[in-house]
Structures are given as structure tokens and as C-alpha cells.
Amino acid sequence: LPHAAVKRQVSELRSSYDFIIAGGGTSGLTVADRLTEAFPDKTVLVIEYGKVEYAPGMFDPPTAEWGGAGPRAGSFIFSSLPNPEVKNKTAFVLAGQAVGGSSCINGMFFDRGSRHDHDAWAKVASLDPDTGAVRWDWDGVFPYYKKSTKFTDPTPGVVTKYGYTWDRSAYGGTTPIYSSFPPFQWGDFHVAREAWKDMGIRVVDDCAGGDKDGICWVPTSQHPVTAMRSHSGLGHYADVESARPNYDLLVQHQVTRVVYTDGISSGPPLVEARSLIDDSMLNVTAKAEVVISAGALHTPTILQRSGIGPASFLKTADIPVVLDLPGVGSNFQDHSGPRMSWNYSRPGNFSNTPSDMLDPAYAAKAVADFNMVPALGPYTLAMGNTAIYVSLPNMTADYMAIIDKMRTMAADDSAGTYLPADSDPTLIAGYKRQLSVLADFLSNPQAPSLEVPFATGTGFVNINLHPLSRGTVRINPSNHLAQPILDYRTGSNPIDFDVYLAHLRYLRRTFTTPTMQKYGAAEVAPGASIQSDAALLEYTKETMGFSYMHPCCTAAMMPKHLGGVTGPDLKVHGAPGLRVVDISVLPFLTSSHTSSVAYAVGEKAADIIIEGWRE
């Protein structure tokens, strides 16, 4: 690391910093990179729980067990509370614990939110562009999606082979967070795509430009030549090109609290951290601001330990209330959905398929191919590159029954009964606002409700992009420094089950398309015998994937009277000198995987902060 200082010892730290960033993950390092670049005379300290990993590709596919349970190094591993609505099952969730955060361990699927997500986000957050408010609608965020990644065209040979399409006008960034298409697809990559075309789903050249209802090729966050994972620990730290003596990183420290020494109006707060090596504590002073970027599962823990959160909960956890902010750790969401599978009675002669990786000779060649320059072979594929995004109106003629239920719930007093019992009235008001905006959103034929990604083989992952159930992330009252308690509450709003069923009924049509029938496709799960709503509901509960590793929204950007935690400038309501910049600030999930959103939030936040401090 020739240009950036890695601080491992407390004695190496400066006596104070201009900016302190709690969490060196996807968003946090984006902000650190931009601030140190914009202000060479101001110092920035990032305090990160995990380790710094020098070698690009530390978490790349060749080091992982093929087809295994996925990466574990550099991860927080969670098991949620049992879900009463879903047979008391628990969610298995990972989050990144390394310099680079979850971008070090994610599936590298690099799609973006749709324009309708961001326009709805701005509505929920009560942002009216005509009033001069910071814009988080599509026009306000699209430039930051563009800025946040460097896209490289695939080679002509690869384009001809797989038919990749893209729209150059959706890109244009130069920062070394790479986005590219892999030089490999499994032999059956075209089957699901063709079947979906049979169903009338439109083909979109590139979904990165905001319009993503259709079949899309989705780039991978990987280097265009080496196919190595591109993550923020590289692109916004180790690979930063210019010298940055003002950019310090303290690793293996847990930010425990922010402390307002002279009361809440005395910001910026001190930052208190604990060494994970010897348990010693330290305080660091921020002269300008503190930015919390610890991700959706840990940002609320830092706030709650600091006495910033729902007063009723803080009291039960024996934490003095510094600021009653009911939204901290509320509004917890993740993508979820049941799976489907089928088999073929006349399988195509596809060369090659994932089962070839069970052949040691093929697997060894795959590793050798990946290590070539340029990289080749199956390991360049990460988790796949194709997906459909489908709206409710394009899925079922009955969609208005779902929308009407949402509108009724948003308008009457029942909404609160679907939130945790101790929810503050402001949270209920905010939830009603969300239901109302999401009802408009989901009735829009261009706004996706279902995503099916990674479609090769004989199984589908069905993602409900906009679940209505809301959970909580709270510190463990009996051990504040332990990992937080995740209460997913999946299915606590019963309308979600209507949506899962609509998705299943729609998607099972895939198996009867001419393309699938050419190979003798037959549905295995749910299976031909599972037809009634009751049977499908039972199937859904049995096979539900609770988390597609996109936890979000636990410090939502909404007004305080609607249960929000941050304003459009990412400042925590009522807490001077303190911002949250990470995936926690989303009011609700975007129609996408979330790393691109975390980068875009980081880029936009950095511009807001720079603007505020430019002399």
C-alpha cells in the first residue's frame, strides 16, 4: 500500500481528525476516498472492525468451495430470531467484515435501482425538487451511479458468443470500481432467457439506465482483464492513485459509541472504539464531522449504544437516552422469496454445465483458466449475469386486488398492527406513507416487483423486490458489544404472501413455454399438485429464503415525524456533526441488489459533505 497509511497501533493515530468514518465498507471508503481527495489539508480516519486484505482476490471464487455455502472469511455471520409467520424459521445472513465491507464478499451482481425506486424514495422522504431539497430521485442519483463505477466493454468475440448488450450512456465513471461482463457462460445460459422471451417479457439493452422492467444482462463487479473481484477496499483505498497522507485507516477496532460530551447540541461527537486485539478503549476527536457507515446491521448498533434510538428500547437495555429517535434500527428490510425448480426429460446437449465442476480435471482447469491473463473460464462468471425484472401489472390481471389492500391499509388504522408492538406513532405514520407510495409504485407496469437472477441450471431464486414487512435490528440488551439481534418479521404483513403467490403463479408459466418444452421441462417445486392458494402458501413458507443478503433501511432517510433517522443531507435528525452514509439510509429496498446503491449513496454523500465544508 504505497500511498495510504494503515494504522494498526493506537499510538500511531493523530491527536484529532477532521472527519472520522465508522466502518470502512462499501459506502464508508467511498466517502473517505472522495474527502481525502477533495481536502488534502483535512485529515480523515476510517475505523474498521475487520482486517485489511492486501491481495486483490482474497475472496475471489478460486479460494471458495465451488457450489459450497459461500464465502466466510471476512464475514459477520448471523442467525435471526425465529420468524413466527414463517414456521419459526430463522434467517441466515452474512455481512462483510473487512476493509471493503460487504463488497469483499458479495455475489458481484452489479445491477442498479430503477428510476421508479428513486422517484418513490424521494416521495417517501418528502423531497420536493421544486423546494431546492437535495435530490434523491432518479435524476438526483443517476449521475452518482455513473460516477461510482468504471465500465469496460466486453471484447467483440465475447459479445458475439453470448449476445451481451449494454448502453454506454449509462456509464462514464473513471474510479477503479470495475464493472464488466465475464468471458464465460454455462452452456444452458440461453434457455431461461429464451423461455422468458416466449412469455412476452421484453428484452432491455441495459437496465443500468433506470428502465429495468424486462430481461437484462447485468454486469459483474470485477476487473475486466483479471476478473478479480473489484471492491471498495481496493478501488477506494489500496488502489487510490494519488498520495494521500491525510487518509488513515485503523483496522480491527469496533466503534462502540459516539459521545456528546457536553450534551446532544455539542457536536461533533467523540468517537469511542474498542481494540479487537487487546480490548483496550480509545477516544478520537473529530473536528468537523463523524460519519457512521457500518452497514444496515451495525450502524443502528453504534447509534443505540450511544443512547440515540427508541427511548423505550434504550431504557430496557439500560442505556441512558441521549436522543429519542424511534427509527434507529426500525424499518429493517431484506429481499426474500421462495425457490422453484424443474427438470428436463430431454436435456439439451449443453457444454459445459456446473456439474462439470465435480470432475477434478475440469475444476483444476477452471482454476488455471481463471489465473490466466486475461482470465477465462467458469470462475469469471461469479454468480451469473442475467435477470428478469417484472412488475405486478405485467404478471397478474388481479394486481389491483393487492394494490387495493395496500391502499386500504395505508388509509386506515390497521397499518400499525403489522409493525412491532412497541412502534412509536411516528413509525406508524411513516409506514403508512411507505404503503401509499409503494401502492402507486407497484401498480406501475414499469416498476419491478419480481426479480429472478442467475438463471442457469434447473432452479430459480424468486426475489420479492419490495416486501412490506418490517423488522428490527437491536443491540443485545444483555451484551451491548455483542452482535445485534435481528428480528426479520418476514411475512408479518400478510400482503407479502399475496405477492409471493403472484410471483410463483407467474413464474411457473416458464416451464410450459415452447423453449422449455423443447427440453421436456417439468415443474418439480412447487410441483404440479400444488395449485390452491393454501397449498402454495404452505409451499412458500416451507421454502422461503429470508435473506438475499440485502439488509437495509435501518436509519431511513425520512422526516423525523415519519419515523426517519436522517435527512436528505444524511445528517442524523437532532444530532449535530453526525451523519449516516450507507445502505441503512434507504427508506425501502430498491429493485436491485444493493452494492451499486451503497456506492452511489457514498458518492452523493461525499459531494454533499464536500460542498458543506468547501471554504
Ligand SMILES: Cc1cc2nc3c(=O)[nH]c(=O)nc-3n(C[C@H](O)[C@H](O)[C@H](O)COP(=O)(O)OP(=O)(O)OC[C@H]3O[C@@H](n4cnc5c(N)ncnc54)[C@H](O)[C@@H]3O)c2cc1C
Ligand atoms: C454474502 C453477500 C452477498 C451479496 N451479494 C450481492 C450482490 O451480488 N450484488 C450486490 O449488489 N449486492 C450484494 N450484496 C449486498 C451489498 O454488498 C451490500 O448491500 C453493500 O455492500 C453494503 O454496503 P454498506 O456500505 O452499507 O455496508 P458494508 O459494505 O457492509 O460496510 C460496513 C463496514 O462496517 C464495518 N463495521 C461494522 N460494525 C462496525 C463497528 N462497530 N466499528 C467499525 N466498523 C464496523 C464492517 O466490518 C464493514 O466493513 C451482498 C451482501 C452479502 C453480505
